[in-house]
Amino acid sequence: MKKTAWSKLIRRTHMYLALFLTPWMVVYALSSFIFNHHAFFSGGKPLAQFEKVEEREYKAVFSDDIEPREAGLQILRDLDREGAFWVGQNQKLTAKRFTVNRNRAIGPERIHYYPQENKVIIERQKTTTTSLLVGLHLKHGIGHPGIAADLWGIILDLVIVGMLFWVLSGVWMWLEIKPARLWGAVSVLSGIGLFLLFMFTV
DSSP states (O other): OOHHHHHHHHHHHHHHHHHHTHHHHHHHHHHHHHHHTHHHHHTTSOSSOEEEEEEEEOOOOOOTTOOHHHHHHHHHHHTTOOSSEEOOTTOOTTSSOEEEEEOOSSSOEEEEEETTTTEEEEEEEOOOHHHHHHHHHHOOOSSSSSHHHHHHHHHHHHHHHHHHHHHHHHHHHHHHOGGGHHHHHHHHHHHHHHHHHHHHHO
């Protein structure tokens, strides 16, 4: 393939990939701003505030050697709340409380199971712009029940590949434009220098 054809392909891929991933990049940019200025957005309170939405009787039988994640999956299935979730791997069903975190984009939930009392208490996060952005930033897929979670995870992999591609394609375009080579070199060396400085001093 001729150099001009390669150049066109790289530039078009650079552009269309950026356009396709725009929603994810906007979410990660805004949520990272929230993380970086946590005190301002939290007002001294946790960003994730939950409120009780339901309490119900729940009796379940688990195998003696069941893993925490499998127990969490069984609880969600019994409550008809399947989907992306996580549980603390150090939790035990013999403890007073066993918590399953249902990782929803809008209104994440915490399902607290009380084995000795045969009940569950369900809490849901209050949805605000801040909590929504943070929740989307932390949301991940692959390995969770449901095809939607896997597709989300695949797109996150594409975001990672996209960012690496933008770096490499940016270098390609910089080398292609002769008048920009000097200031391009200044930019890349300055960036690397500051990165190394902060990495060892901050």
